[in-house]
Amino acid sequence: MTQRFARRALTAAIGGLVATALVLPAQAATEVNVGYAIPSESHYGEGYRAFKETLERLSGGEFTAAEHPSGSLGGERAMIEGLQIGTVDVVITSTGPLGNFVPDTYVLDLPFLFADYDQARCVLDGEIGQELLDQMGEHDLVGLAWAENGFRHITNSRREITSPDDVSGLKIRTMENRIHQDAFEALGASPTPMAMPELFTALQQGTVDGQENPLTVITAAKLYEVQDQLSLTGHVYSPAVMLGSPVLLDGLSDEQRGWFVEAARAGAEATRAEVSRLEDEGVEFLRGEGMTVNTEVDATPFQDAVGEVHERFVEQYGDAMLTRIRNSDC
């Protein structure tokens, strides 16, 4: 009796499992929202598309990505806050507001820190960059990969800028970044920190005279429609970073988190490729859109004028990371 009953119970259980498997749909894909503050036709848009393709391929469709460009999830500071509380899953952002959350990244925003793209990419792809990504975890963020925004230049609609004296007295929008605000105060300007989604209108209405951004952003955000002058000051190398929310990622397996890291690295490479393209083609494009572009700016007077920013930074944050970057073999 017992054996026969056990056999019948086992048969029924297996039958039930088979029936359930036939009825349950394949596991529904998890959609990941990806936010950034500039239009889709941009270096961040290229980064998003590479991230999406890689994540969906590596996960076999277990994860999909949904694009939220142009600040539709808020400015960069707001989106980083969204990562911390889990309302945003992944963000592609400059380091502009990041120092407010992860102070050790402020060093990357120092004027004239990096001499060129090769040096910046080398440092960020090395142990210093990885250490900074790993530190994000102490601030309710997940550092996935270093992407790229580009060397920042000054635009305005008041006058051509060839020396710091030309910047003096201008109302210049800066990112919400204390280092950048100090730098423009040292140049005699009136820095106005402002989120990216507000910038175009502020320039259009004359709330600010000018702003500073890489060729990538000037092009993608169509700032040439509201700015006449561009001076290639290259005063700051602006990293970008792909950040994830711990609310999403902490609950995943190591394999699943690995998919996000690999996808972010693919996205980061795509942003760099687009930055390099704009470095080659951006000036001619912007001249074609009516901007006057000064490509012969002597950086030395600008470097001298903002030297005090480095001193103040060291007083406040120490010089350990700055010295490591300067002494790196990159």
Ligand code: EAX
């Ligand atoms: O990250 O806010 C800025 O000026 C940034 O360069 C832009 O949002 C791209």
